Amino acid sequence: MKSNVGGIDKILRIVAGIALIAWALTGGPVWAWIGVVPLATGLMGWCPLYPLIGLNTCPLKKD
Secondary structure, eight states, rough: OOOOOOEEEEEEEHHHHHHHHHHHHHHHGGGGGHHHHHHHHHHOOOOHHHHHHOOOOOOOOOO
């Protein structure tokens, strides 16, 4: 898997994922467990949806 999630995108995914999971753990709705998805994609640096829609937020590497 080639990394396709870059800096700010990665940070936002991790923060949103942690916030949703914390909400679920403190009595929030069951659907808040969806926070596992942005957390995982942020930590892995790869989003399976991005190639399908042609997105890539990783900066280009210069040779």
